[in-house]
Amino acid sequence: MVDFAxxxxxxxxxxxxxxxxxxxxxxxxxxxxxxVPVKYLCGTLGEMGRxxxxxxxANRETLPxxxxxxxxxxxxxxxxxxxxxxxxxxxxxxxxKYEMADDLKQRIEAAGATLVITFYPxxxxxxxxxxxxxxxxxxxxxxxxxxxxxxxxxxxxxxxxASLGEPDIVLxxxxxxxxxxxxxxxxxxxxxxxxRKMQESSNFTGEYDSALQRLRYETFYKVDVxxxxx
Amino acid sequence: xxxIDMEHVQTLLDQFANEPVYIHLETTNGAYAxxxxxxxxxxxxxxxxxxxxxxxxxxVESDGTYRVxxxxxxxxxxxxxxxxxxxxxxxxxxxGHDGEGRLMVALEISRTPFKM
Numbered sequence: 001m002v003d004f005a006x007x008x009x010x011x012x013x014x015x016x017x018x019x020x021x022x023x024x025x026x027x028x029x030x031x032x033x034x035x036v037p038v039k040y041l042c043g044t045l046g047e048m049g050r051x052x053x054x055x056x057x058a059n060r061e062t063l064p065x066x067x068x069x070x071x072x073x074x075x076x077x078x079x080x081x082x083x084x085x086x087x088x089x090x091x092x093x094x095x096x097k098y099e100m101a102d103d104l105k106q107r108i109e110a111a112g113a114t115l116v117i118t119f120y121p122x123x124x125x126x127x128x129x130x131x132x133x134x135x136x137x138x139x140x141x142x143x144x145x146x147x148x149x150x151x152x153x154x155x156x157x158x159x160x161x162a163s164l165g166e167p168d169i170v171l172x173x174x175x176x177x178x179x180x181x182x183x184x185x186x187x188x189x190x191x192x193x194x195x196r197k198m199q200e201s202s203n204f205t206g207e208y209d210s211a212l213q214r215l216r217y218e219t220f221y222k223v224d225v226x227x228x229x230x
Numbered sequence: 231x232x233x234i235d236m237e238h239v240q241t242l243l244d245q246f247a248n249e250p251v252y253i254h255l256e257t258t259n260g261a262y263a264x265x266x267x268x269x270x271x272x273x274x275x276x277x278x279x280x281x282x283x284x285x286x287x288x289x290v291e292s293d294g295t296y297r298v299x300x301x302x303x304x305x306x307x308x309x310x311x312x313x314x315x316x317x318x319x320x321x322x323x324x325x326g327h328d329g330e331g332r333l334m335v336a337l338e339i340s341r342t343p344f345k346m
Contacts, residue, residue, distance in 0.1 A: 057324065
């Protein structure tokens, strides 16, 4: 059981609009329902996404504004503060990790975070996920040990359990899943393809049930940033 | 965007010829190709706001999709184009989408830099 109310401020650090909704929105909702403020530092606008809606309604040039609005809508559903960091999709691994970490550190400290949630590099598949997580780890590493927030990290690679073992936190999001699904559906351009695939699968039992089956549990590893290489 | 009208796209390509233009060119099979198929690997290339001048732009049909080539002092081309749009910023957007609407390739031409 996670004692959500023991935290004072959560800071979520992911690179793309929708990373927060697919993987972590149930957790965010639990914190918000416990009265804990949550701030999302979103790295990019997902400008280089391939999904343009199903059928497509966005193009390469309209996608950033569309995803920005989807992100704002999702954060409203999740009742979470939003900061857009202004990096460019698919380029984070070519940025300076230390400059990113320095910026993140200042934002984490200014927010008074007691918990940082980010991706677990190199177990996060997308290069932006790994780079954002590595910068977030580095940001916490550079903080005074006494004032460091707890770090929970999301791993999604196929080899994650072979490498890291069982996750430390497994959260059942069923009690808030209606709002989690609403947050995901805010990302219309990105979610439609997945929802369409669900509908076409042979074991489709309705949107809510099928989504719950796939996305019910959210898992995190608790990370001591001094004990990891990335 | 709408399905390629070859004659119209050719007219638009002609309009951008012989003057400095910015191009955006990309292709990708996505950041999750290997994640979902261990035999695959992720492939992509991307260039945005390269300044070029082309003397001739040509669109060619091939089994229901299209190739577009620009003759510069070298060559630029894209394959698998299915859709196009002339947007409000007078940018010619061309892209190839798969059956699920995902972008697989894009070639765009503009007289002003693409927004960063």
